[in-house]
Amino acid sequence: MSNLAKGIIVAVVLLFVWKDRLDSIVHPRDVPAVAAVAPDAEAKAWTSAIQADGILPVDRDYYGRYFDALDWVIGNDGAHDAPLIDTNEKLRRFIAGSLDAAIEKQMVGKYPGLGESLDRAFAIAASGVDASTLTTPEAIEKAVSEGLAPRPMTKALRERMRKCARAICWKLTIKGE
Amino acid sequence: MPIFNPLDAYNNGLQGARVDPRADEMLVDLVMRTGGDPDGGRVAYNWGLEGAGKGKLSLLFPYVEQCYPGAFPGPAQLWGDCTVAAAVRGALSSMCVEVVLGKPDEETGLSEEAPQVSDVARKNAVIAQESVFAYRGFSDDGWSCGAAAQTIMEKGFLLRQDYPSLGIDLTKYTDQTIHIGGSKKPSAAFEAESKKHRVRTVTVVSDVDAIGDYIASGFAVVFCHSVKWSSTRNEDGYSPVVPGEWLHSQSIQGWDARPITIKKYGEPLALVLNQWAQWNTGPRRIPGTDTDIPEGSYWTKSSVFKRAKCIAYSSILGWPRKKLPDYGFAGHI
Numbered sequence: 490m491s492n493l494a495k496g497i498i499v500a501v502v503l504l505f506v507w508k509d510r511l512d513s514i515v516h517p518r519d520v521p522a523v524a525a526v527a528p529d530a531e532a533k534a535w536t537s538a539i540q541a542d543g544i545l546p547v548d549r550d551y552y553g554r555y556f557d558a559l560d561w562v563i564g565n566d567g568a569h570d571a572p573l574i575d576t577n578e579k580l581r582r583f584i585a586g587s588l589d590a591a592i593e594k595q596m597v598g599k600y601p602g603l604g605e606s607l608d609r610a611f612a613i614a615a616s617g618v619d620a621s622t623l624t625t626p627e628a629i630e631k632a633v634s635e636g637l638a639p640r641p642m643t644k645a646l647r648e649r650m651r652k653c654a655r656a657i658c659w660k661l662t663i664k665g666e
Numbered sequence: 667m668p669i670f671n672p673l674d675a676y677n678n679g680l681q682g683a684r685v686d687p688r689a690d691e692m693l694v695d696l697v698m699r700t701g702g703d704p705d706g707g708r709v710a711y712n713w714g715l716e717g718a719g720k721g722k723l724s725l726l727f728p729y730v731e732q733c734y735p736g737a738f739p740g741p742a743q744l745w746g747d748c749t750v751a752a753a754v755r756g757a758l759s760s761m762c763v764e765v766v767l768g769k770p771d772e773e774t775g776l777s778e779e780a781p782q783v784s785d786v787a788r789k790n791a792v793i794a795q796e797s798v799f800a801y802r803g804f805s806d807d808g809w810s811c812g813a814a815a816q817t818i819m820e821k822g823f824l825l826r827q828d829y830p831s832l833g834i835d836l837t838k839y840t841d842q843t844i845h846i847g848g849s850k851k852p853s854a855a856f857e858a859e860s861k862k863h864r865v866r867t868v869t870v871v872s873d874v875d876a877i878g879d880y881i882a883s884g885f886a887v888v889f890c891h892s893v894k895w896s897s898t899r900n901e902d903g904y905s906p907v908v909p910g911e912w913l914h915s916q917s918i919q920g921w922d923a924r925p926i927t928i929k930k931y932g933e934p935l936a937l938v939l940n941q942w943a944q945w946n947t948g949p950r951r952i953p954g955t956d957t958d959i960p961e962g963s964y965w966t967k968s969s970v971f972k973r974a975k976c977i978a979y980s981s982i983l984g985w986p987r988k989k990l991p992d993y994g995f996a997g998h999i
Binding site for chain 1: 997999
């Protein structure tokens with residue numbers, strides 16, 4: 490192959506590479522938006538103890554995206570003939586495992602009390618207790634305790650878990666406020 | 667007192683498993699009255715179990731090994747109580763599958779927790795077969811599969827542990843414990859305790875392929891028969907049927923319907939767990955795996971069960987699972 494032919498091939502390749510980069514600049518790929526929808530009073534009650542104020546904006550955005558994805562995964566799993574997350578125990582395992590993958594080790598524990606408040610929000614949501622009765626510390630503790638009982642992932646429970654994830658997403662993400 | 671040798675006793679005509687059509691009728695009646703279905707074929711269809719065992723290897727005993735290492739085969743029978751020895755081993759398998767897989771109870775929706783027992787209790791197969799045999803209503807040994815299943819559903823069972831309030835220590839299967847109850851009806855306190863842990867329901871499986879479907883779905887099958895097997899396993903752990911008769915009961919703990927197995931034996935094989943401890947010899951490795959079948963067990967051709975009464979055992983009541991520690995966030999975010 491002559492040097493001229495080699496030069497033409499290199500030029501063509503470079504042209505395509507440049508064109509691809511140019512396309513990405515002119516037509517940036519869509520960044521998935523976090524679907525932060527304001528929760529109803531019930532979901533707000535579930536998540537009221539979560540303190541988002543002290544969390545850095547960049548972390549709030551990252552966590553918000555996690556809960557947005559969690560909502561989608563729980564919902565999509567339920568659409569399968571044989572869902573993998575068929576008990577709340579398996580949901581717990583999934584959450585712990587996915588967080589291990591999503592959160593860098595040095596980030597774990599950066600916000601003391603955040604993990605515990607998220608656990609409690611999901612437990613209260615799982616309990617199915619009427620949110621309007623969560624007016625005393627005793628009532629809240631009882632709901633948390635009930636929500637930690639092992640139970641199958643019924644359609645109703647799955648929806649409550651999704652709703653809780655969406656409410657936390659709204660609470661954490663900057664766009665939600 | 668001469669030492670009881672179960673192999674010799676059954677070879678010599680011990681009637682451990684008796685035919686009792688009346689008990690079978692009562693079992694059907696009980697299953698129907700408690701919301702179950704005694705037709706195993708219909709249950710398999712309604713619950714979507716059909717075809718579950720087709721073309722693959724399904725094993726229950728590893729679940730028991732995971733919950734209670736060394737529980738199988740358990741102690742050798744001390745007399746003709748094979749019906750309950752097989753029944754409790756079947757119940758233990760169904761329970762351990764539930765526990766390991768976190769399968770919620772079909773009716774309550776609650777998952778079960780494996781009850782804690784001592785090392786001695788574990789080596790004695792965890793569940794006290796004497797606590798079921800105690801309800802038979804006579805002092806001699808021998809019973810029917812239907813009566814044993816009915817009792818384990820209705821009266822339940824006790825674990826291998828000390829029950830000071832009942833005045834009995836069932837930790838170990840002994841010449842003393844085998845004589846509790848019988849012609850003397852168990853006390854109300856005994857009944858109240860054993861009723862805490864019952865097999866929820868059973869169903870009679872008459873189609874051989876359906877047995878594999880139940881095993882593959884995590885439900886043990888207990889059977890009564892009059893067939894006799896060789897005490898020597900071949901290279902695959904298979905034991906042929908030999909001339910003679912055992913009036914006996916055992917449990918099915920595995921099903922091998924892999925094409926390679928069917929090609930060699932012409933049909934699926936079933937893994938039978940006997941409760942005579944280490945009574946037979948020969949290789950135990952499952953071909954194509956690194957798993958050994960339990961001592962005392964052997965593979966047999968599934969067509970043998972056309973000549974047996976087979977009963978599948980469902981989930982067990984009791985031992986609500988412990989609460990979750992959290993929902994997986996603490997320590998991970």
